[in-house]
Amino acid sequence: MTDNKLLEVEHLTMRFGGLVAIDDLSFTANKSEITAIIGPNGAGKTTVFNCLTGFYVPTEGRLTLHANDGPRLLERTEGFRIPRNNGVARTFQNIRLFTGMTVLENLIVAQHNRLMEASAFSIAGLFNLGRYAKAEKEAIEKAKFWLNKVGLYDQADWNAGNLPYGSQRRLEIARAMCTDPSLLCLDEPAAGLNPRESAELNILLQSIRDDQGVGCLLIEHDMSVVMQISDHVIVLDYGRKIADGNPDAVKNDPAVIRAYLGEEEDDELPPEVAADLNVDPNAH
Numbered sequence: 001m002t003d004n005k006l007l008e009v010e011h012l013t014m015r016f017g018g019l020v021a022i023d024d025l026s027f028t029a030n031k032s033e034i035t036a037i038i039g040p041n042g043a044g045k046t047t048v049f050n051c052l053t054g055f056y057v058p059t060e061g062r063l064t065l066h067a068n069d070g071p072r073l074l075e076r077t078e079g080f081r082i083p084r085n086n087g088v089a090r091t092f093q094n095i096r097l098f099t100g101m102t103v104l105e106n107l108i109v110a111q112h113n114r115l116m117e118a119s120a121f122s123i124a125g126l127f128n129l130g131r132y133a134k135a136e137k138e139a140i141e142k143a144k145f146w147l148n149k150v151g152l153y154d155q156a157d158w159n160a161g162n163l164p165y166g167s168q169r170r171l172e173i174a175r176a177m178c179t180d181p182s183l184l185c186l187d188e189p190a191a192g193l194n195p196r197e198s199a200e201l202n203i204l205l206q207s208i209r210d211d212q213g214v215g216c217l218l219i220e221h222d223m224s225v226v227m228q229i230s231d232h233v234i235v236l237d238y239g240r241k242i243a244d245g246n247p248d249a250v251k252n253d254p255a256v257i258r259a260y261l262g263e264e265e266d267d268e269l270p271p272e273v274a275a276d277l278n279v280d281p282n283a284h
């Protein structure tokens with residue numbers, strides 16, 4: 001089992017002034033698995049991603065990525081080096097594409113670091129010579145592979161900003177995959193998708209796990225996505241871990257049901273969330 005570890009989060013704490021957004025959080029995510037991080041609004045899910053990807057320097061804790069060539073401490077890596085040096089890629093809650101570029105260009109830009117290395121930052125790049133020409137060809141092949149995979153091959157020349165919303169979400173995932181990550185962090189990839197798009201997303205993420213062997217960390221409010229495709233679910237509430245296990249165990253966990261229902265509010269759970277958590281929606 002130890003060999004299968006991809007990410008180890010140990011005693012992660014993130015404070016913003018007096019606010020403890022993450023409180024002594026520890027968990028493990030395995031290679032070739034989908035690990036979901038769920039929890040009510042404000043539970044600290046995005047803050048975990050921001051610590052892993054170098055947007056924030058954690059107040060305390062250790063974040064170890066077990067890369068093929070050995071462990072890497074993410075919290076000690078400059079944020080902008082994390083995707084290239086450590087193989088961590090992410091997508092965002094609010095899609096962040098290069099909207100003025102074409103769909104294909106978005107996927108080529110994602111491979112910028114590799115292309116610049118191949119050019120040796122020299123005139124060879126400008127004249128498309130030797131290693132650079134080979135690297136550029138490979139970059140285009142990789143982009144085409146992912147365009148096919150996310151069903152956007154025919155829109156390759158469209159401006160990314162003109163794509164329908166669901167297609168923009170898929171393009172963001174393709175762009176992240178073009179960096180050859182070992183860990184893919186997806187922040188609410190199903191947000192705003194209709195049921196058909198959501199089902200297609202499930203297939204895409206399962207294929208990234210099964211065919212590409214990439215471990216995924218998934219923040220998602222859509223419980224049907226979480227429960228159908230996750231191997232492992234971690235539940236946060238007010239920055240603390242309240243459950244950690246397989247989807248079946250988590251959805252029956254009283255602490256999880258309580259966190260979603262709330263202790264004092266009269267709110268009812270939306271029926272689709274209740275169904276996925278095995279609770280009576282009017283039980284409160």
Ligand SMILES: Nc1ncnc2c1ncn2[C@@H]1O[C@H](COP(=O)(O)OP(=O)(O)OP(=O)(O)O)[C@@H](O)[C@H]1O
Pocket residue numbers: 016019021039040041042043044045046047048
């Ligand atoms: N840069 C920041 N400065 C101050 N407070 C912050 C900052 N980032 C996050 N927080 C606070 O930390 C807490 C956790 O926020 P976070 O966005 O991680 O929650 P979340 O679980 O992702 O919520 P949601 O499901 O609504 O996206 C919230 O109380 C939030 O207001």
